[in-house]
Every structure is written in structure tokens, then in C-alpha cells.
Amino acid sequence: xxxxxxxxxxxxxxxxxxxxxxxxxxxxxxxxxxxxxxxxxxxxxxxxxxxxxxxxxxxxxxxxxxxxxxxxxxxxxxxxxxxxxxxxxxxxxxxxxxxxxxxxxxxxxxxxxxxxxxxxxxxxxxxxxxxxxxxxxxxxxxxxxxxxxxxxxxxxxxxxxxxxxxxxxxxxxxxxxxxxxxxxxxxxxxxxxxxxxxxxxxxxxxxxxxxxxxxxxxxxxxxxxxxxxxxxxxxxxxxxxxxxxxxxxxxxxxxxxxxxxxxxxxxxxxxxxxxxxxxxxxxxxxxxxx
Amino acid sequence: xxxxxxxxxxxxxxxxxxxxxxxxxxxxxxxxxxxxxxxxxxxxxxxxxxxxxxxxxxxxxxxxxxxxxxxxxxxxxxxxxxxxxxxxxxxxxxxxxxxxxxxxxxxxxxxxxxxxxxxxxxxxxxxxxxxxxxxxxxxxxxxxxxxxxxxxxxxxxxxxxxxxxxxxxxxxxxxxxxxxxxxxxxxxxxxxxxxxxxxxxxxxxxxxxxxxxxxxxxxxxxxxxxxxxxxxxxxxxxxxxxxxxxx
Amino acid sequence: xxxxxxxxxxxxxxxxxxxxxxxxxxxxxxxxxxxxxxxxxxxxxxxxxxxxxxxxxxxxxxxxxxxxxxxxxxxxxxxxxxxxxxxxxxxxxxxxxxxxxxxxxxxxxxxxxxxxxxxxxxxxxxxxxxxxxxxxxxxxxxxxxxxxxxxxxxxxxxxxxxxxxxxxxxxxxxxxxxxxxxxxxxxxxxxxxxxxxxxxxxxxxxxxxxxxxxxxxxxxxxxxxxxxxxxxxxxxxxxxxxxxxxxxxxxxxxxxxxxxxxxxxxxxxxxxxxxxxxxxxxxxxxxxxxxxxxxxxxxxxxxxxxxxxxxxxxxxxxxxxxxxxxxxxxxxxxxxxxxxxxxxxxxxxxxxxxxxxxxxxxxxxxxxxxxx
Numbered sequence: 001x002x003x004x005x006x007x008x009x010x011x012x013x014x015x016x017x018x019x020x021x022x023x024x025x026x027x028x029x030x031x032x033x034x035x036x037x038x039x040x041x042x043x044x045x046x047x048x049x050x051x052x053x054x055x056x057x058x059x060x061x062x063x064x065x066x067x068x069x070x071x072x073x074x075x076x077x078x079x080x081x082x083x084x085x086x087x088x089x090x091x092x093x094x095x096x097x098x099x100x101x102x103x104x105x106x107x108x109x110x111x112x113x114x115x116x117x118x119x120x121x122x123x124x125x126x127x128x129x130x131x132x133x134x135x136x137x138x139x140x141x142x143x144x145x146x147x148x149x150x151x152x153x154x155x156x157x158x159x160x161x162x163x164x165x166x167x168x169x170x171x172x173x174x175x176x177x178x179x180x181x182x183x184x185x186x187x188x189x190x191x192x193x194x195x196x197x198x199x200x201x202x203x204x205x206x207x208x209x210x211x212x213x214x215x216x217x218x219x220x221x222x223x224x225x226x227x228x229x230x231x232x233x234x235x236x237x238x239x240x241x242x243x244x245x246x247x248x249x250x251x252x253x254x255x256x257x258x259x260x261x262x263x264x265x266x267x268x269x270x271x272x273x274x275x276x277x278x279x280x281x282x283x284x285x286x287x288x289x290x
Numbered sequence: 291x292x293x294x295x296x297x298x299x300x301x302x303x304x305x306x307x308x309x310x311x312x313x314x315x316x317x318x319x320x321x322x323x324x325x326x327x328x329x330x331x332x333x334x335x336x337x338x339x340x341x342x343x344x345x346x347x348x349x350x351x352x353x354x355x356x357x358x359x360x361x362x363x364x365x366x367x368x369x370x371x372x373x374x375x376x377x378x379x380x381x382x383x384x385x386x387x388x389x390x391x392x393x394x395x396x397x398x399x400x401x402x403x404x405x406x407x408x409x410x411x412x413x414x415x416x417x418x419x420x421x422x423x424x425x426x427x428x429x430x431x432x433x434x435x436x437x438x439x440x441x442x443x444x445x446x447x448x449x450x451x452x453x454x455x456x457x458x459x460x461x462x463x464x465x466x467x468x469x470x471x472x473x474x475x476x477x478x479x480x481x482x483x484x485x486x487x488x489x490x491x492x493x494x495x496x497x498x499x500x501x502x503x504x505x506x507x508x509x510x511x512x513x514x515x516x517x518x519x520x521x522x523x524x525x526x527x528x529x530x531x532x533x534x535x536x537x
Numbered sequence: 538x539x540x541x542x543x544x545x546x547x548x549x550x551x552x553x554x555x556x557x558x559x560x561x562x563x564x565x566x567x568x569x570x571x572x573x574x575x576x577x578x579x580x581x582x583x584x585x586x587x588x589x590x591x592x593x594x595x596x597x598x599x600x601x602x603x604x605x606x607x608x609x610x611x612x613x614x615x616x617x618x619x620x621x622x623x624x625x626x627x628x629x630x631x632x633x634x635x636x637x638x639x640x641x642x643x644x645x646x647x648x649x650x651x652x653x654x655x656x657x658x659x660x661x662x663x664x665x666x667x668x669x670x671x672x673x674x675x676x677x678x679x680x681x682x683x684x685x686x687x688x689x690x691x692x693x694x695x696x697x698x699x700x701x702x703x704x705x706x707x708x709x710x711x712x713x714x715x716x717x718x719x720x721x722x723x724x725x726x727x728x729x730x731x732x733x734x735x736x737x738x739x740x741x742x743x744x745x746x747x748x749x750x751x752x753x754x755x756x757x758x759x760x761x762x763x764x765x766x767x768x769x770x771x772x773x774x775x776x777x778x779x780x781x782x783x784x785x786x787x788x789x790x791x792x793x794x795x796x797x798x799x800x801x802x803x804x805x806x807x808x809x810x811x812x813x814x815x816x817x818x819x820x821x822x823x824x825x826x827x828x829x830x831x832x833x834x835x836x837x838x839x840x841x842x843x844x845x846x847x848x849x850x851x852x853x854x855x856x857x858x859x860x861x862x863x864x865x866x867x868x869x870x871x872x873x874x875x876x877x878x879x880x881x882x883x884x885x886x887x888x889x890x891x892x893x894x895x896x897x898x899x900x901x902x903x904x905x906x907x908x909x
Contacts, residue, residue: 162391162414165384165388165391165392166392168381168383168384168388169381169384169388169392172381172382172383172384173379173380173381173382175343175363175379176379176380176381177364177381177392178342178343178362178363178364178367179341179342179343179363179364179366179367179372179373180364180367180392180393180450181364181367181368181393182364182392183362183364184364
């Protein structure tokens, strides 16, 4: 039983991490929380459901198309909601309010297009396979595999490519990056496209087990946010650890205490970690020398 | 010697005050031009306009014959303008090597950028390594920039400025806070840059340095050019002496 | 405005103008129909209003109530409890009696107001036990209450399926918690101790910690009380933990196309109570035809209950009288009648709860059918 609890904690944690990753990608480059992040996740679920079930597209095409559309919505959000404020150097509080407003707008659009009904999305497989006494479904393996793959790809992208370097430079010092010839506006668009694409992938992965519904983003917002904070906000590996901790904490609490304590324990862990390490578990120095 | 920068009638007002007033400048390549003047003369404002950080209110800036007036800083950088700041401004959480690599000319089109993304990553790393060797920082290439000493930070800034297709390097008070041996080191480095055929524009208060190294000196006072000439001419210019005494 | 809402308002307008002609010079007997005609519950409320409309025309064609014609007055509460309470305050002056086709939340906000005004009312949609258990003398229900459904499903699980290892999963809404409490009490009466009792939030995504408990306790049957989406997720995740042999029991909410579509093969075999409409009786066959031709829609249990509700009121009023002062007598008449209508044979208990057969259905090959 214990190992089974751990396993499902890891799977849930992986989803939290994936959504939190979207928070982090944007936070790193513009030091703001985009609370509309989880709406890209919802959008991912809904689009995927539509492409797969309604238009009968092949799986891979549906995944790619969903991520591309979500990325475009990410770019649009940056262009229409944030760019002016970011270029004017608006205060973080103002950006947060705008992102909350954007979340409401996106949710309303999703509601207009898809309504309130939940949609069923075919899974890759929901019949468990027994591995060393543990039950795992193909869909769970797919979720974990994709999360790991995305984290690895993102890490490579950030540290092994010019664009990734440009993104990190922009995150480190926007003015200087401009002086180095890094076009700020493209970097902003790129961050939002990346985070929306990753968020949508989260939606794609969970839709088959949780149903795609307009409210799915709101449901995961607080947990993903907590995972991002716990991970230290600026660090890809940290987010994975943060997501896993939240996922494991709530699953262990649910299994050994009562499901009524799932959230309580998850947030108690968050508060405890922040009390001991205010910058998160793997939170590096976020210093900005003058 | 052709002028890299040709500036005509440059004006910048701050709250009605003319910080820079109808300034004409010619910065030739392969030479070190120094911009001096008392505090508040408008030197840094000129730098900010030439590097695209501030938009001029009037006037025209051309770079190698092209009108670049009012371009954004990243466009200026791509056109070949590099600058340093009074306090070293580096990407503290990137490595020394990455600090240089980021400055190497970006690809101009998205398609080329995508190509570079997948196939040319190493090229930038190698180019960055060569530049680091030039300024003597190859041993700390993989350190985070925040670990460098002050003098090394300056050198890193220069290496970064040399990266890619820079036509002009603008250096803002590079020796402030340096010890004499570090100053000598830096003077040699600036000389190397000049020999590579680049234009160097220097803001500096240290007169010994300015008069030793410069090919030409331009003196600003209250946003207006009051003198221009070789170090020898400037040394004896009565207007210059008066401006410095008055402040 | 959605098409649905447009239709609903067009229908409202038509109902208000209903030209059931001036049968006599006497003032009409006014019956209020409160419901959500433009919000999330609109499909159910509208079906009930349509059913009442059919009954109205039949009754008026047969001479109304002792020669006095009947008129329906619809009120839209938009599924908003505050709106419901506001409407309820007006009803005492405006109508003789009320059919409440609202969802539980406005129905419960209307209850005390209607009761204070001494207005006999019949609810046709809410299954919340509070409707008949809050001491509202004038309340009557013509729908399955959660209490009866849970007692019935537990009886089926223990007596018919002969299971003893039972778990309860409930969502933490009023509905879910209410259901859990009833289930616990019912099991206690039968001296059965549930092995697992766990809740879930409607936003919860992952049920593995609850389900792993089911697994290690060796549960044979689980009563799932909550919203359809949650029940579907639970069923799917039960399958992922190889719990597909565990029998799922649920309430009437699960007997819906939505549950079948969303759940797919994971919900196959689900057993639930069912507000079943026997379509073989002549009265239902006729009603189905009328709905088809008049509203271009398929008759469902809510339409049938709306139809029956008005007929019950009309029958009660015809014996008691049409003056506001006759209202206590109307209530008495409702409680003492034995009514045979579209949904079968109905009587009302002293608390206003309808007493009727509760069917048990099982989902087999993508279709619910009556098991018992």
C-alpha cells in the first residue's frame, strides 16, 4: 500500500510540476506571476479533447496542434495584456492584477466555446500493469515520461542553445540583454509561448484521467503555484522537487490520515519549508548586483 | 579615417533643461576618442543616446553611413554598438563564457536563429573562448560572473564588447576603483582594441589615462562641446581650463 | 443569450399569454411555477413547466376547477437562492399555490418563506432531504429524496447483492455530506460498519489515496454520492488500481447520458436508484406524443413530474376551494389523496414526502435498465 501511495503521489506531483514549470518560465524572464497560466492548461485539455474526439486527429498531431495553438494564445496574451506594462516597467502588483484579469477573460472564452460540460478524452490505456506488486497504467507512465522529457528538453534548451541563453540573459538583466542585441519583445513572446505550451501539455496529459472541463485550471492553480514557490521559482529542477513534495505530502496525508487533510498537509509542508528556507528548496541566489 | 559615428545636432532635454545641446560628433574607427567634462556635462546622456537606451529629442545619428537615430538598444547592438557602464553590468548568474557568448551577434532571421539553435551552438562557445583568451580570462570561463574580481569584471566587459561585429566600443569610466596595475592592464587592452580597427569612445575622469591613450579628446560642458583636438591641444586650451576650474 | 435561454424566454412569454380563453367571467385560479428558466438548471425546470402546461390545457379543456379556469404564472429564479427568496415573498399575494421546479439551493431558500405565507407547494426537482425535513408544514415533494434513494440503494446492496464490505465516498458539498450522513445512519440501523468513509472536493483531481484505502480494506461495494464528474473520475481511477470488481452504487444523478458518455467502459455495471418513467402506460405514451409534437422534445421524468404536480394541485383545490383561506384545506387534500399519474401511484406522507416505488437500475452495454 505504501509504495502504491508513493507512486500515485509521484504521478500527481509530476502534473503539478509541469504546470508549475509554466509559472517558472515566465517568472524567470519577467519576474511576474502569470495567474492565467492554469488557463493555458485548461485550454490544452479542451483543445486536445476537441482535436481527438471531434476531429479524430491522430494522437501526435493532436498533441502538437494543441501545444501550438496554446503557444499562440500565450504570445497573444503577452502582446495584448502584458507587453506595454512590461516595457514601461510596471510594478509587480499591477502585473498580477492584469494576469488575474487575463485568467478571467481566457476562462470566459473557454466557457463560451466549450460550455460547462466535462468532456471525455480517450486514454492511452487505463488498465493497470503490475510491476513488482505495483499497479501502473500506461497513461501514468506517459504522464511521468512526458514530464521528465519536457524538463530535460527545457534544461537543454535553456543551457545549450543561443535562444535559451538569450532568455536567461533577459531574465538576469533586461537592459543589458538589450545592449547585447537580444530583442526583448521577442524574448517576452518566447517566454509566454513556452509557458503556455508547457501548460497545455499538462492539460493534455491529465485530460484522459480527469476529464477536460473549463474549471480544471482553477482546480490545480493553488497546488501548481505552491509547487513553483516550493521549488524556488527560478529553477527547473527545483520545480520538479516542489511538485513531487506537494504531490507526495497530500497523497500520504490522504492515505494515512484522512482525505480531509490532503490540502492542509500539503500547505503545512509549504509553510514549513518556506519558514526554514525562504527562497524555496533549491532556490538559488536571486541577487541582482548593482 | 572614416567616421563610424556621425552625430549632428543632437539634443536631449530633461524637464526643460538641455542636458545635451546641438552636439556634433565624429568618432573615427581605429582611434580612441575621449569624452571629458565636469560632472553633469552630459557625457553619460550622450552615451545613452548613442547606445539606444535614451531617445534623442532632436538631431541625427548615423553609424557607418546608416541613419540609426532612435533605434532600440538591441537594434543598436546588432548594428555594431557596444558599451560598458560606470559600474560593471554583467549577467551575474550566467557563466563568464555565457556572458560573452550572449553578445556574439544574434542571427537576423528567425529561420537562421532556429538553425543556430540546433546546429551552431558550439560555434558560439568557441568564439567566446577565443575572446576570453584575448582578455586573459580563459581560466575562469565557467565561473559565474559574480565571482570575478573588479578588474576581471572590466576585462569581461571589454571581451563582451569585442564579441561579434562590434564597430565601436563605448567605455564609461572603466578605471574607477582600479589599482595602478589594473589600470595599466586595461590601457593595454584598449590599445589592442584600437589596433583591431575598432572605434573606442571613452568617458574618463582620470586625466593621466585620457591624455596618455587618446588620439582625440572632446570636451563637453553643460551639454555643449567647448573644445576638440589632440591631447596636446586640449592640455593648453583656455576654455577647457576654465570649465574645469569653474566646476 | 444562448439559444436555450431564448427558447426558454419565448416559452415563458407564451405561457403567460396562454389564451385558454375566457371560459367564464370568474377570476382564474392562479398557480405559480418557479424555476430556473435561463440558467444552468434550465433544461429540467423548463421540462417541468412544459409538463404543467400540458396538464393545464387538459384541465381547462375539461372545464377547469369547478368551472373556474386555471392559469399558470412562471417565475424565473435563474437558480439563484436570493432571487428565489425574493420571488417567494411575492407569491402569497399573487397565486393560490406553487409548483417549485427549482434546483435545491433556491428551493431551500424559498421553503421557509412559502411556509410562513401558508402556501401549499410541491417541489419537482430537488432531492435534498431538507425540503421535507425542515419542519415546513406546507412543503411537498414529487421527486425522489436523497434519503429514500440512499436507504433503497443500501437495502439493495445488503439484501439483494448480499455485500457486507461497504465503503462510502462523498463529495464535500451539501449534497454529498448530507448523503454521507444518511448512509451512515442507514448502515448503523442495519449494524453494518462501513470500512472506508472518505470525502472528495469537487475540484479534486486525484483519488488514489482514497481508493488505495478501498483496496487495502478489501471493499466489495462503494456508495458514491456526489456530482457526476467526480463519480466518473473515481470510476476511472478505480480501474487504474484494478478495483474494477468493486461494485459502484449511486443515486439518480448518475442515471444520465452524461455519466455514460464521460465514464465509458469504466462505469459499466454501475447500480443506481432511478426516477424511472414507465413509458408503457397509456398516460405516459400520450404525454410523450404531446411533448414530441408541441415542444419537439423528449419527455423525461421532470416533464412527467411537472404534469403530475399540476394535476395533484388541481385535484386538491377542486375538493378544498379556490380562496386563499382554503389553503390549509388544500394541503390536507394533497396529503390525503391517492394519485395515479404519469410517474405511477403516489401518496404523500405526513411530512409531505412522496411515497412511491424507487427503481434500481444497472448500466449494461452503455444503457441503464431497470433491475428491480
